[in-house]
Amino acid sequence: MEINLDKYRNLSRHLGREYINLNPIQRGGILPVEAKKVIYEYWDGYSVCDYCGGRLDEIRTPPIYEFLEDVSKFLDMDISRPTHGARESKFIVMHSICKEGDYVILDENAHYTSYVAIERARLNYVTVKNDGYPTYQIEPERYKEAIDRLEDEGKSIGLILLTHVDGSYGNLSDAEKVGKIAKKRRYPFLLNCAYTVGRMPVKGKKLKADFLACSGHKSMAASGPIGILSIREEFAEEVLRRSKNHPKKEVELLGCTSRGVPLLSLIASFPYVVERVKKWEEELKKTRYVVDRLEEIGFKQLGMKPKEHDLIKFETPVLEEMSKRNKRRGFFFYEELKKRGIGGIVPGVTKEIKISVYGLTWEQVEYVVDTIIEIVEKC
Amino acid sequence: MEINLDKYRNLSRHLGREYINLNPIQRGGILPVEAKKVIYEYWDGYSVCDYCGGRLDEIRTPPIYEFLEDVSKFLDMDISRPTHGARESKFIVMHSICKEGDYVILDENAHYTSYVAIERARLNYVTVKNDGYPTYQIEPERYKEAIDRLEDEGKSIGLILLTHVDGSYGNLSDAEKVGKIAKKRRYPFLLNCAYTVGRMPVKGKKLKADFLACSGHKSMAASGPIGILSIREEFAEEVLRRSKNHPKKEVELLGCTSRGVPLLSLIASFPYVVERVKKWEEELKKTRYVVDRLEEIGFKQLGMKPKEHDLIKFETPVLEEMSKRNKRRGFFFYEELKKRGIGGIVPGVTKEIKISVYGLTWEQVEYVVDTIIEIVEKC
Ligand SMILES: Cc1ncc(COP(=O)(O)O)c(C=O)c1O
Ligand SMILES: Cc1ncc(COP(=O)(O)O)c(C=O)c1O
Incomplete structure (x- = not known):
């Protein structure tokens, strides 16, 4: 060889x-000096696992458990888990709450990773069109039309997905309106916050979101790859279901997700992120x-x-x-x-x-x- | 708040x-100084993506493409991809080559992550028992018996999985023998090398492996989380299938996996790992x-x-x-x-x-x- x-x-x-x-994808991921110092401490392999009792999200040294509680407060959601990124957060949601073949309704401005997550989870989808050149705006009312159409056709809708801010035009969509429509029609609502959480204030419950998919390396001043999935209580059982064989382990997270330095960088940057959002x-x-x-x-x-x-x-x-x-x-x-x-x-x-x-x-x-x-x- | x-x-x-x-899980993940220097360079967010043409594994600056080619040579396999770790590598294989409900045959010493990956992929399994106290050895012939039994029962076998070295006893199993059985009976063979690749010499083809699941943070002197999935050519189409919507993107990898500093630490440590294995x-x-x-x-x-x-x-x-x-x-x-x-x-x-x-x-x-x-x- x-x-x-x-x-x-x-x-x-x-x-x-x-x-x-x-490059827009680079600007929100630049580390503050605090995070750099922590990387020094935790760059070796599984170093975050020194004091693990079997679950990453319950580790208290370093303060992962407290951090996740605080992130939930910061986002006005109930429960948060680290993931490898926004796309992995989206896949986890789809793979756990949708049945194979279900329809996801998503906006035409959705990131390619939303489509790929749908495909990996073996789901179908319909897109809600934007209003075209030059604004490419997503009109929330069109979600209602899409729901009506699928229901009329007898299709099973598994999830409503909206890209909070998209990566093509940087349009901020009216999440609250889409959230209200989803709630009214009783479908779960996933908001892709890869470009918003960590840059601007986002309050999940106010926006009627059941799930927020966040990206640490994109918008939360963290080293890639790292994301957050923040969920509403009522979905915890399904999304965070435990393994039959290893009852402490969460199946959809394969036991532990971000077992290393990106998570530490996210935690160390958190005080800085809380400030910058203001x-x-x-x-x-x-x-x-x-x-x-x-x-x-x-x-x-x-x-x-x-x-x-x-x-x-x-x-x-x-x-x-x-x-x-x-x-x-x-x-x-x-x-x-x-x-x-x-x-x-x-x-x-x-x-x-x-x-x-x-x-x-x-x-x-x-x-x-x-x-x-x-x-x-x-x- | x-x-x-x-x-x-x-x-x-x-x-x-x-x-x-x-702690055995910590000893193989300690970074050499070369890797620490590279972390300095690449700790910001998506920094590996500066010169990306749409696929992580094809990036040439930093030399990700070359690295993956070299890793395939190092492991005597055909194609390699970065993943978030050994468990994610295993899930990718199961989710792409098995049909829901298929049986995985695995050793009793398998890591919990193998079971959790099976559960997430909605598969069944049977275990090949070890020989009990005090050796807990896995006898390759028992794989044959398990195959026979499942075939007799008319069950569909999707995958043969062996833990190369397990995390409970540190037993090195006879992968080549299991590989030969798998080949003879025409079932795909996944070798979990989380505890071997990066520590000791592993040659996939010699062991008749179709897939190697490797762990960077565990055994390849890298910052967590990072893994490698190395595969045989004949499975590339299935495992690395492309998205219908975004034909450049690999579905099972959600487009890109380890988009950040753990991958860079793995690359920078590679020369050191090649030496230490000797x-x-x-x-x-x-x-x-x-x-x-x-x-x-x-x-x-x-x-x-x-x-x-x-x-x-x-x-x-x-x-x-x-x-x-x-x-x-x-x-x-x-x-x-x-x-x-x-x-x-x-x-x-x-x-x-x-x-x-x-x-x-x-x-x-x-x-x-x-x-x-x-x-x-x-x-
Ligand atoms: C809108 C949007 N969603 C998702 C992503 C992907 O984020 P991640 O790398 O955290 O999966 C991006 C990345 O560019 C994006 O722009
Ligand atoms: C045998 C074995 N397989 C897999 C794993 C998990 O590796 P990773 O964290 O890369 O998924 C471990 C970790 O302890 C292990 O001992």
């Missing part, structure tokens, strides 16, 4: 340290400022207005035009940004771009905007 | 740094030395002899006796060890103990043995 092992030595990452990273309005100001300034040079913000989330999708005909004249084609924009210390834009794509300035200082936000304007005006 | 956040500040772990940890004979010497010395003072090693794995289970009537005379009852042993800088023993239990000296220096091994003898002779 000949393996060249040198390529695994001294791996380093540049984007995080040396560039301002505008500053959401300031983040929205930054986002809207970017939209205002860049629309002046011909970018067009897609999705709902004004922005209620930091993910911004722009249609950028001006970049598209420029790429036709540039010998580097679409890559000029990526490369010019890179020269100026800005990363996280998809190389080569100029028709549309997706960015976020979440968590940047105002000074950095100004720099990003000024730099983009400079490139557009000079190149 | 009133949450006391102070308890999440300055979390620290003592067992890893300040004690020699004899020194397995030396580890066995340490283990057998411990057995020899402690049997002299009345400990009795359970499981097969001589040891072919570092996990040692002792029956300890001598400690049991002492605990009856001691006012601290069973806790005296744990406490006396702790005073002398040794941890990882279950507090209060004296009837049987489970320890491992894997990866300790000879000097540390001597110290551990001498200390235990001193406690037994003096207390």
